[in-house]
Amino acid sequence: MKVSICTDMEGISGIVDRNLLTPEGVDYERGRRFMTEDINAAIRGAFNAGATEVIVSGGHGANGARNVLPEALHPEAILISGHTRKFRLQSLDSSYDAVIQIGFHARHGLQGILDHTITSRHVREIHLNGRPIGEIGLNGLVAGYHGIPMILASGDQWVAQDTREWFPWAKTVIVKYAINRYAAKCLHPKRAQRLIEAESETALRNLEKMQPLVLKKPLRATLGFRLTTHAEAAEDAAGIERIDSCTISYTTDDVLDLLRTLRMAIRLGGTAEPRITTA
Ligand SMILES: [Zn+2]
Known part of the structure; x- marks a missing residue:
């Protein structure tokens, strides 16, 4: 085991x-x-x-x-x-x-x-199929x-x-x-x-x-950034849609694609205001 x-x-x-x-x-x-x-x-x-x-x-x-x-x-x-x-x-x-x-x-x-x-x-937060x-x-x-x-x-x-x-x-x-x-x-x-x-x-x-967590497809994630500039930087990645001033979304059937894309969007978003520090 x-x-x-x-x-x-x-x-x-x-x-x-x-x-x-x-x-x-x-x-x-x-x-x-x-x-x-x-x-x-x-x-x-x-x-x-x-x-x-x-x-x-x-x-x-x-x-x-x-x-x-x-x-x-x-x-x-x-x-x-x-x-x-x-x-x-x-x-x-x-x-x-x-x-x-x-x-x-x-x-x-x-x-x-x-x-x-x-x-x-x-x-700020991520929702997946509507759930935080x-x-x-x-x-x-x-x-x-x-x-x-x-x-x-x-x-x-x-x-x-x-x-x-x-x-x-x-x-x-x-x-x-x-x-x-x-x-x-x-x-x-x-x-x-x-x-x-x-x-x-x-x-x-x-x-x-115990059970493996399996969700209904498609998987739709929304990611809320702190500032509009973060979302503006992240929306440049392929497949990402900006749905309001601070929020982007991504839809896929593939869990690993979802995780990789969220990470990429977060990295891109972080390039916009690199000196913001919060705890
Ligand atoms: Zn930690």
């Missing part, structure tokens, strides 16, 4: 703001340790349930997606380290049996720790394309809600309760990691109850 663990940092135990998330932050090295320990808990759970291969996809954009500490990771896991450029889980294929998402943040607009969709720099979708949903959609179920996500209580909306069968682990965007009531990391280990094992033992 082959398990993919897709990772981010905002939803890791004990992490509430950028001091723990970027190499410039005073607590970044501690944030990396917390991240690696939450991932180790999921790896132990997967092996407890009979996994034979666990591949960790090292996420979070800061430091070129090299945030997991390789030397502190469970020695039986494989780590994909570094920025894969196109979209998360691009190296996934149908040889995997399950996807777990550790340390995620909720999509833009849910009131969790550092809520955003792909980037808060110039993107964030990174948890998009990653699970890639898994579904390969016939693989998304079985567990960890983060704050808004991550749990985001997950339930798209993957009602999946387990969720709440490691902290967001008070606002930069504050949370946090479980002790050891307690959070006990929960992640136990629920990862349970999720994998109940694999027959």
Whole structure:
């Protein structure tokens, strides 16, 4: 049984703001340790349930997606380290049996720790077939394309809600309760990691109850930028339609084409106002 663990940092135990998330932050090295320990808990759970291969996809954009500490990771896991450029889980294929998402943040607009969709720099929100979708949903959609179920996500209580909306069968682990965007009531990391280990094992033992996420075609995504100039830059890409001042849309039958095109539109949009910074 082959398990993919897709990772981010905002939803890791004990992490509430950028001091723990970027190499410039005073607590970044501690944030990396917390991240690696939450991932180790999921790896132990997967092996407890009979996994034979666990591949960790090292996420979070800061430091070129090299945030997991390789030397502190469970020695039986494989780590994909570094920025894969196109979209998360691009190296996934149908040889995997399950996807777990550790340390995620909720999509833009849910009131969790550092809520955003792909980037808060110039993107507001993405809708897919009329429903708001964030990174948890998009990653699970890639898994579904390969016939693989998304079985567990960890983060704050808004991550749990985001997950339930798209993957009602999946387990969720709440490691902290967001008070606002930069504050949370946090479980002790050891307690959070006990929960992640136990629920990862349970999720994998109940694999027959899990489903791959497959949506009705065509897939129509709309992407709302912060400024009109972002949408103006992004609409130049082939197949993209600008539907109002700040919003573009793209329609396709192919999940991977959708993910690649959204990434391209976001990159193009970002060229318009490169010096905007928001948190
Ligand atoms: Zn992140």
